Structures are given as C-alpha cells and as structure tokens.
Amino acid sequence: MTNPAEERLLAFRKEMDKRSIDLYLVFSSDFHGSEYIGDYFKTREYVTGFTGSAGTAVILQDEAYLWTDGRYFIQAKHQLAGSGIMLQRTGEEGVPSVEDFVKEHLKQGGCIGFDGRVVSAKTGEAYRKIAEEKGGRLFIEEDLAGIIWKERPKLSKEPFFLLEETYAGESVEVKLGKVREKLKEEGADAHILTSLYDIAWLFNIRGNDIPHVPVVLSYLVITMEECIWFLQEDVIREEQKRYLKEHSIQTRPYEEIYSYAASLQADTVLYDDCTVNYRIAAALPQKVHTVIKDNPTELLKAVKNPVEIANTKKAHIKDGVAFTKFMYWLKTRIQKEEITELSASKYLLERRKEQEHFLDISFDTICAYGEHGAMMHYAATEETNVPLKPEGFLLVDSGGHYLEGTTDITRTMALGPVTEEMRQHFTAVVRANFNLASAKFLHGCRGANLDILAREPLWSLGIDYQCGTGHGVGHILNVHEGPNAFRYKLQPNLKENAVLEEGMITTDEPGVYIEGSYGIRIENELVCRKAEKNAYGQFMCFDTITWAPVDLDAIDPKAMNEKEKAVLNAYHRKVYDTLSPYLTKEERDWLKEYTRAI
Numbered sequence: 180m181t182n183p184a185e186e187r188l189l190a191f192r193k194e195m196d197k198r199s200i201d202l203y204l205v206f207s208s209d210f211h212g213s214e215y216i217g218d219y220f221k222t223r224e225y226v227t228g229f230t231g232s233a234g235t236a237v238i239l240q241d242e243a244y245l246w247t248d249g250r251y252f253i254q255a256k257h258q259l260a261g262s263g264i265m266l267q268r269t270g271e272e273g274v275p276s277v278e279d280f281v282k283e284h285l286k287q288g289g290c291i292g293f294d295g296r297v298v299s300a301k302t303g304e305a306y307r308k309i310a311e312e313k314g315g316r317l318f319i320e321e322d323l324a325g326i327i328w329k330e331r332p333k334l335s336k337e338p339f340f341l342l343e344e345t346y347a348g349e350s351v352e353v354k355l356g357k358v359r360e361k362l363k364e365e366g367a368d369a370h371i372l373t374s375l376y377d378i379a380w381l382f383n384i385r386g387n388d389i390p391h392v393p394v395v396l397s398y399l400v401i402t403m404e405e406c407i408w409f410l411q412e413d414v415i416r417e418e419q420k421r422y423l424k425e426h427s428i429q430t431r432p433y434e435e436i437y438s439y440a441a442s443l444q445a446d447t448v449l450y451d452d453c454t455v456n457y458r459i460a461a462a463l464p465q466k467v468h469t470v471i472k473d474n475p476t477e478l479l480k481a482v483k484n485p486v487e488i489a490n491t492k493k494a495h496i497k498d499g500v501a502f503t504k505f506m507y508w509l510k511t512r513i514q515k516e517e518i519t520e521l522s523a524s525k526y527l528l529e530r531r532k533e534q535e536h537f538l539d540i541s542f543d544t545i546c547a548y549g550e551h552g553a554m555m556h557y558a559a560t561e562e563t564n565v566p567l568k569p570e571g572f573l574l575v576d577s578g579g580h581y582l583e584g585t586t587d588i589t590r591t592m593a594l595g596p597v598t599e600e601m602r603q604h605f606t607a608v609v610r611a612n613f614n615l616a617s618a619k620f621l622h623g624c625r626g627a628n629l630d631i632l633a634r635e636p637l638w639s640l641g642i643d644y645q646c647g648t649g650h651g652v653g654h655i656l657n658v659h660e661g662p663n664a665f666r667y668k669l670q671p672n673l674k675e676n677a678v679l680e681e682g683m684i685t686t687d688e689p690g691v692y693i694e695g696s697y698g699i700r701i702e703n704e705l706v707c708r709k710a711e712k713n714a715y716g717q718f719m720c721f722d723t724i725t726w727a728p729v730d731l732d733a734i735d736p737k738a739m740n741e742k743e744k745a746v747l748n749a750y751h752r753k754v755y756d757t758l759s760p761y762l763t764k765e766e767r768d769w770l771k772e773y774t775r776a777i
Contacts, residue, residue, distance in 0.1 A: 181261070182228060182259075182260070182261035182262040182263075183228060184226065184227050184228040184259075184262035184263070184264060185261070185262060185263055187225070187226050187327060188226070188238065188243055188262075188263065188264075190327040191203070191226060191238055191323060191324070191327055192238070192240055194323045194326055194327060195238070195240070195292065195323065196240075198290075198292065198318055198321075198323075199290055200290045200291075200292035200318050200323075201239070201240070201285060201286060201289040201290050201291070201315075202237065202238070202239050202281060202284060202285055202289065202290070202291050202292070203237075203238045203291075203292040203293065203323060204235060204236070204237055204238075204277070204281070204291070204292070204293040204298075204306075205222055205223045205226050205227070205235070205236040205237075205238065205293075205324055206222075206223060206235055206293065206294075206297050206298060207223045207224075207231075207232065207233055207234050207235065208220065208297045208298070209297060209389075209396075210296045210297060210373070210396075210456055211373045211374060211375045211396070211398075211454065211456070212299055212373065212374065212453065212454040212455075212456070213374075213375055213376075213389060213392070213394075213657070214232065214233075214657055214659055215232060215389050215390070215391070215392050215542070215657065216232075216389060217332075217334075217335045217388060217389050217390070217396075218332040218335075219331065219332050219333065219334045219335060220297065222294075222297075222322065222324035222325065222328065223235070223236050223324075225324060225328050225331075226238075226324050226327075227243075227245055227258075227259065227262065227264055228258050228259065228262055229245055229247070229251075229254075229255050229258045229259060229264075230254075230258065230558075231247055231250070231251035231254055231255060231556060232556065233247055233248055233250070233251065234246060234247035234251065234255070235247075235277050236264070237277060237280060237281065239284065242265070243262075243263060243264045243265070244264065244265050244266075244267050244280070245259060245264050245265070245266055245267065246267040246269050246274075246276075246277050247266070247267075247268075247269060248269045248270065248645075248646070249268070249269070249270060249555075249644075249645025249646055250555040250556050250645070250646050251554075251555070251556060252266075252268055252645070253553060253554045253694055254554050254556070254557070267280075270645075270668070270670075278305055278306070278309065281306065281309055282309050282312075285309060285310070285313050285315060286313070286315075287313050287314055287315070288313065288314050288315050289310075289313055289315045290310070290315055290316050290317070290318055291306050291309065291310050291315065291316075291317055291318070292317070292318040292319070292323065293306070293317075293318075293319060294319065294321070294322040294323075294324075294325075295317075295319030295320070295456065295457040295458035295461065296322075296456050296457075296458045297322075297456065298319075298456060298457045299452060299453050299454060299455065299456060299457065300450070300452035300453075300455050300456065300457050300459070300460035300461075301452040301453050301471075302457070303317075303319070303456075303457025303460070303461070304452070304457070304460075319457065319458065319461075334396070334411075335387075335388040335389070335396060336388075336396075336411045336413070336414055337386055337387035337388050337395075337414065338386070338387070338414050338416065339384050339385060339386035339387070339395045339414065339419070340384065340385055340386075341383060341384055341419065341422055342383045342384060342385050342582075342655065343383075344383065345486075346486070346487075346490055346582050346583060346655075347383045347486070347487070348484040348485065348486030348487050348490075349484055349486075350383075351381070351382055351383055351426045351428075352426065354380075354381050354383075354476075354479070355381065355401065355406065355426075357475065357479060358370065358381070358401055358475050358476060358479075359401070359403055361449075361475035362401070362403065362449060362475075363403075365447075365449050365470050365472065366447055366470075367445075367447045367448060367449035367470050368402060368403065368445040368446055368447050368448070369400055369401065369402045369443065369445040369447075369448045369449070370400070370401045370402075370448070370449045370450065370474075370475075371398070371399075371400055371440070371448060371449075371450040371455055371459065372398070372399040372400070372401065372450075372474060372476065373398050373399075373454050373455050373456065373459070374451070374454045374474055374476070374477075375388075375389070375392075375394035375395065375396065375397065376392075376394060376480070376653055376656045376657050376660065377474050377476040377477065377480065378394070378395070378397055378398075378399050378408075379393065379394045379395060379656060380476060380479075380480040380653075380654070380656060381399070381476055382408075382426075382428065385655055385656075390543075391539055391540055391541055391542050391543065391580070391658075392656065392657050392658075393538070393539070393580060393655055393656065394656065394657075395410055395414075396410065396411065396433065397409055397410035397433065398410075398433070398436040398459075400436075400439065400443075402445070405427075405429060406426075406427060406428045406429065407428075407429045407430075407431060407439070408423070408428050408429065408430050408431070409430075409431050409432065409433050409434075409435055409436045409439070410430060410432075410433050411432070411433045412430050412431075412432060412433075415430065436459060437458060437459060437462050438462075440459050440462040440463050441462040441463070441464065442464075443463060443464065443467060445467060446467070446468060447467070447468045447469070447470060448463065448467050448468070448469050448470070449469075449470045449472060450469065450470075450471065451471070451472065451473050451474045451477075452471045453473075453674065454474065473662070473674065477661065477662060477674070478662065478677070478680075480653070480654070480656075480660075481651055481660060481661070481662060481663055481677070481680075481683055482680050482681070482682040482683055483654060483682045483683070483684060483706070484682070487584065487654050488682060488684075488706060490582075490583035490584050491583060491584030491585070491654065491684065491706075491724065492584075492724050493581075493583045493584070494579070494581040494583040494584035494585070494586055495584070495586055495704065495724045495725055495726060496726060496757060496758070496761075497534040497535070497536075497537070497579075497581060497583075498531065498534070498578070498579050498581070498586040498588065498725075499588075499725065499726035499727050499754070499757065499758050500530075500534065500758055500761045500762070501527065501530035501531045501533065501534055501579070502527070502530070502577075502588055502590070502727045503726075503727050503728065503754075503758050503762065503766070503770060504530045504762070504766060505523075505526060505527040505530050505575075506590065506592065506727065506728065506730075506773075507762075507765075507766045507769050507770070508526060509523065509567075509573070509592060509594070510592070510769070510773075511769065513567060513569050513594050513595070514569050517566055518566065518567045519559075519564050519565065519566050519567065520546045520547065520548055520551070520559035520563075520564050520565055520567070521546070521559050521561070521564045523546050523567065523573070523575070524544045524546040524559065524575075524577075527544065527546075527575065527577060528540065528544070531579045534579075534581065536581045536582035536583060537579060537580075537581055538579075538580040538581060538582065538655070539579070539580045540577065540578065540579055540580070541577075541578035541579055541580050541585050541586065541587060541658040542577075542578060542587075542658050543558050544558075544575070544576070544577040545557055545558065545574065545575065545576040545577065545589075546559055546573070546574075546575050546577075547559070547573070547574045547575075547698060548565055548567050548568075548571070548572075548573050548574075548594075549565070549571050549572070549696075549697060550694075550695050550696055550697065551563070551565070551574075551698075552572055552573070552574035552591070552692070552697050552698025552699070553692045553693055553694050553695065553696060553697060553698040554692075554698070555645075555646060555690075555692060555698070555700075567594055568594065568595070569594050569595035570594060570595035570596050570597075571593075571594060571595065571596075571597060571601075571697060572591050572592065572593060572594070572597065572601065572605075572697045572698070572699060572733070573591070573592050573594055574589065574590075574591045574697075574698050574699065574700055575589065575590055575591075575592070576588075576589040576700060576702065577589075578658055580655050581655075582655070584654055584655060585652055585653055585654060585655055585656065585658055586652075586704070586725070587652055587658050587686055587702065587704060588702055588703070588704075588725050588727060589688055589700045589701060589702030590701065590702075590727060590728075590729070590730065591605065591608075591698070591699045591700055591701060591730065591733070592730045592732075592733075593605075593730055593732040593733040597733055601697060601699075601733070602733055602734070602735045603640070603735060603738065604640075604642075604691040604693075604699055605691075605699050605730075605733040605734065605735075606733075606734055606735045606738045606739065607636040607637050607639075607640060607691070607738070608636075608637070608689055608690055608691055608699045608700065608701050609701055609729055609734065609739075609747065610636040610738075610739060610743055611632075611633040611634065611635070611636045611637055611689035612633065612687055612688070612689055612701045612702075612703065613743060613746045613747060613750070614632045614633060614635065614636065614743075615629060615630075615632045615633040615648065615649075615665065615687050615689070615705075615721075616687055616703065616705055616721055616723050616746075617721075617746055618632055618720065618721060619710060619718055619719070619720045620679075620718070620719055620720075621715065621716045621717065621718060621719070622678070622679075622709075622716060622717040622718070622719050623678055623716075624678070624679055624719070625676050625677065625678055625679060626648075626649070626663060626664045626665040626666060626675065626676060626677075626679065626685065627665075627666060627667050627669060627676050629665060629679075630647075630648050630665045630666060630667035631667060633648045633649075633665065633687065633689040634648070634667070634689065637689065637691065642691060644689065644690045644691065644692060645692070646690075647664055647665060647666035647668075647675065648665035648666065648687065648688060648689050649664060649665035649666075649685045649686040649687050649688055649705075650663075650664050650665075650675070650685065650686055651663040651664060651675075651683060651684065651685055651686075652684045652685070652686060652704060661674040661675050661677070662674040662675060662676070662677035663675070663677050663679060663680075663683045663685050663707075664676070664685065665685060665687070679707050679719060680707060681707055681708050681709050681719070682706070682707065682708075683706070683707045684704055684705070684706050684707075684724070685704070685705055685707070686702055686703070686704050686705070687702065687703050687704070687705050687721075687723075688700055688701065688702035688703075689701070701729060702725070703723050703724075703725035704723070704724050704725045705721035705722065705723055705724070706721065706722050706724055707719060707720075707721055708720060708721070708722055723750065726753065726754050726757045726758055727754065727758075728751060728754055728770065728773045728774050729747065729750070729751070730773075731773060731775065731777060734777065736777045739777075744777055747777065748776045748777065751774035751775070751776070752774065754770070754774050755770055755771060755774045758770065759771075
C-alpha cells in the first residue's frame with residue numbers, strides 16, 4: 180500500500196521549485212507556539228503522515244527527514260514506513276539538531292523556507308543567521324503545506340466563557356497590575372503576548388479553539404494605559420462585551436496583529452521570543468528597542484494561588500472517584516465480558532462525565548494494552564484497537580478539566596498473570612514514584628536536581644525512560660505547563676528548569692517501556708509547599724493530590740524496603756479515606772481490599 184506522504188512530497192517540491200526554495204521546514208505549531216494544535220495547523224501531520232504532537236520535517240529536493248523525541252520513536256517508525264521520509268531520533272548519539280542539519284545541507288546562496296507565523300522569533304532568527312552566513316535568503320511569506328492541502332479544515336472559531344473569580348482566585352485587574360509592574364521594572368512601554376494559555380489565564384476566560392485545551396485563538400498587547408486583544412471578534416457575545424468593557428479590554432480583528440506590530444508606537448517592547456512568532460517580531464519598526472524575556476505571566480500562572488490549589492484538590496477527588504470506579508469495573512469484568520482499548524476509554528469518560536462541573540478530558544486518553552503500552556503517547560484507533568485479555572498490563576494515562584481544575588493521572592493495571600520481570604519493573608516504577616513524592620529539599624532546587632530520586636530504582640536495574648519524569652499542569656489550561664518540571668536532561672528550547680516554588684503543581688510519572696512487549700507508568704500530581712525554615716534555609720516538600728489505588732496485584736513487596744512499604748500503605752489509607760464516601764458498597768469493599776497494607 181502506497182504511503183500518501185510520497186505524493187504529497189512531490190506536490191510540495193513543485194511549489195518549492197516555483198519559488199526557488201532549496202530547503203523547507205514544516206513545524207508542529209500554530210501561530211502561538213502552542214503544544215497541542217487545532218486541525219487547521221496540522222500541516223506537518225498532513226505532509227508526513229506522522230501524527231505525534233511533536234516533530235519537525237525538513238524537505239529537500241531529493242530527501243526528506245523528520246525529527247521527533249523519545250516519546251514517539253516507535254510510533255514514528257511505523258507511520259513513516261514507505262514514505263521516503265527518514266526518521267531522526269532527537270537526543271540520540273550522532274543525530275544532529277534540525278538547525279545543525281540545515282546549516283550543513285543549505286548550499287551557498289540557497290534559500291530556506293518556512294511559514295514565519297508558526298516559527299518562534301528565536302527560531303526564525305537562528306535560520307535567518309544561517310541563511311545570511313551562506314549568502315542566501317529566507318522565504319517566510321507563504322505556507323506551502325497549506326497550498327497543497329486542498330481540503331484543509333477551517334481555522335477554529337469557537338465561543339469562550341468567563342471563569343468566575345470563585346475558581347480563578349484573582350481578578351483581571353490584579354493580574355494586569357502585576358504584569359504592568361513587570362513592564363515598569365523592565366522599562367518597557369508595551370508587552371506583546373501571544374501564548375494562548377497566558378492570555379486565557381490573564382483574562383479569566385476559557386475557550387475551545389484547541390481540542391481539550393480551553394483557549395481562544397488570539398494575541399494581546401498590553402501597555403501602561405491600554406489592553407488590546409486581537410481575536411475573531413464575531414465569537415464575542417453581548418454579556419462578554421460588557422465584561423471586556425468593564426475591564427478596559429479593547430478588541431481588534433485577529434489578523435490585524437501584524438499591521439499593528441508594524442506601526443507600534445513604543446520605545447521599548449517586552450516579548451518572549453520563544454512564543455511570539457517570527458512574522459510579528461520581524462514586523463516591529465527598527466527604531467523599537469526590544470526586551471527579550473519570559474512572559475511575566477508564565478511564572479505567575481505556574482505558582483497557583485490558594486483558591487486554585489483548593490479547587491484543584493477538589494477536582495482530583497472527583498477524578499479519583501471516576502478513575503477508581505473505572506478500575507473496579509475493569510478488575511471485576513475483565514474475566515466476564517469483552518473489553519477493548521476503545522470501550523475501556525469510553526467507560527472511563529462516562530465515569531468522568533458523571534462528576535459535577537466536568538468540562539472535558541484534558542488530553543486524548545492513552546489506553547494501551549500489552550505492547551501498545553511501550554508507545555508513550557499511543558492513541559487507540561479503530562484500526563489499532565485490540566481486545567483486553569485477562570493477562571499482562573493495561574496502561575491508562577488520562578485526565579479531566581473541571582471548573583475546579585485540571586487533572587492528569589496514569590495507572591498501569593495487571594489484568595491477570597504477569598511475568599517476574601514485569602513485576603520487578605512495576606515495583607521499581609512504584610518505588611520511583613514515591614521516592615520523588617517523598618522528597619524534602621532546600622528552596623533553590625530545581626526539577627533537574629530531584630529527577631535522580633525517581634530514576635535511581637530504574638537505573639539500578641540498568642534501564643531508563645526516554646522522557647522527563649514530570650511536567651507542570653495548567654489550571655483549566657494546557658495539561659503540560661512550564662517552567663517547572665522534573666527532567667535531568669535539559670533541552671535548550673524547553674523552559675522546564677525553574678526553581679520549585681510553593682504552589683507549583685508538577686506531575687510525578689516515571690516509567691518502563693519495553694518495545695514490542697509492555698509499558699508501565701504510575702503518575703500522581705504533586706503540589707510544592709514550604710516545610711520548616713531554620714539556619715540551613717527554607718526547606719520544601721510535596722503533597723500528593725492524586726487519589727487512586729496503585730495495583731497491588733503487580734507489586735513484589737520483597738523488592739521494597741520497610742520505609743517504601745510504609746509510604747505506599749499511608750498513601751493507600753488516604754486513598755480509601757478520601758474516595759470511599761463517594762462509592763457504592765461493592766466498590767468500597769473492593770477498594771478496601773485493593774488498598775490493604777503490604
């Protein structure tokens with residue numbers, strides 16, 4: 180069977196020929212640097228056939244390549260088969276970065292092409308310098324993928340809603356005041372903000388323009404006197420117009436950001452060159468002095484306020500009830516009826532929908548049986564869907580958005596007999612998870628300092644996992660949020676190494692992935708808080724806020740020390756005490772057994 184990517188590459192190269200482009204980059208992004216993107220922006224997926232959320236394609240006249248990270252190596256290998264596109268495994272020995280590859284392969288006087296709206300200012304500037312060094316040029320005015328994509332979906336234009344202060348914890352005025360204080364500190368007259376998560380957080384609004392990420396496609400310019408929101412204005416309802424007027428928020432058409440940037444009357448502009456796109460940055464008048472720094476909102480929204488934390492804890496109880504009901508159903512029905520990856524996902528969604536204030540799932544559910552579990556971001560389809568058997572592991576990574584907050588939980592469950600190796604690996608992952616959750620550390624530590632606590636039980640077995648151990652979580656926003664994370668292997672373009680502050684929420688999700696066999700991941704969310712302060716400084720620790728049983732059927736107690744068993748037992752007591760009031764008698768009896776002390 181012919182891979183459709185072959186024909187699409189031919190059409191793409193014809194468009195490159197017409198414009199004398201030697202090398203064209205197709206990115207996995209929208210105009211805002213979002214992690215997940217709407218269907219309109221999935222040009223890299225359309226051209227290459229690779230459906231993972233992260234990846235960059237480089238197309239030359241006689242070759243094509245795709246870079247992606249360790250979460251997607253297995254998936255990409257399968258999806259690129261027969262396409263003529265060669266997989267480049269980011270981070271592996273001998274694999275150049277995309278920029279280094281472009282620098283090496285661009286001929287003297289050559290042309291680099293890309294859509295300047297889907298590339299950050301920082302990345303676009305790097306390619307401009309490469310072209311300049313080779314005496315060449317950039318072509319950034321057209322989206323070639325969009326030209327050959329005849330049935331491209333329309334740009335999303337969904338309604339948005341207002342998030343009451345009861346859930347947000349702070350008013351728009353307070354948040355804008357904090358941003359303007361940062362402008363004063365930087366001596367800036369204006370701030371260009373294009374991150375959809377930051378805009379939604381700042382305005383206490385949530386939308387629906389990216390599946391499972393409640394944001395509004397828009398740009399924002401803040402000055403000391405004005406607040407100008409560029410969006411598709413016909414989505415604004417009457418009561419929202421009043422809200423915007425009340426908070427002195429002006430609106431302008433979405434696409435006018437480029438002409439506005441070109442005529443911006445400001446001496447100094449603050450923006451984050453990792454999120455503001457290259458076309459906007461390139462449009463700014465040359466006389467404007469730019470201050471390139473992180474968005475002030477990035478850290479403000481990462482440190483959850485007391486209302487957000489209290490609400491998020493409520494969301495996790497609801498989510499824990501839904502997930503525990505799902506576990507009960509799975510464990511008691513697997514021997515009696517046919518269950519598939521897709522039907523299991525559907526059942527879990529139904530349990531979440533039963534919870535008050537449920538809005539949506541926070542990402543596409545990963546329900547992966549057997550060897551599918553080794554693909555970190557596997558998503559079951561009608562073609563890949565398999566029945567679950569009463570043996571081996573099922574890995575389920577899922578989450579929900581509630582009015583109170585966002586959740587992200589993973590459990591791996593033994594559906595029947597497992598091998599000794601599987602039991603050994605499962606126990607190591609559980610130890611890894613609780614090692615990190617039990618950490619006590621001095622303020623000033625970053626996630627990179629603590630990552631070894633999770634990896635040590637696995638490294639001691641001579642194995643590892645090709646991803647970070649945890650990420651920050653947005654508050655009814657993107658489920659992945661910086662700048663806090665647990666990742667020892669730092670990546671230059673990822674802002675994931677902030678000092679861990681009180682109020683930050685970070686996932687704890689170590690794992691084992693054996694290609695062609697199985698995957699294991701256990702994930703809870705941790706909120707960072709202050710412990711004691713003494714002559715040595717301010718100590719910090721974590722509170723776990725995710726509640727669902729860890730499958731004791733796959734645990735080897737002999738591989739755990741007494742402290743580790745005590746920590747797991749204490750967690751399970753809290754799981755039972757927290758969730759049992761919301762369960763039926765049969766579910767409570769089952770949970771009592773499944774949270775027994777070991």
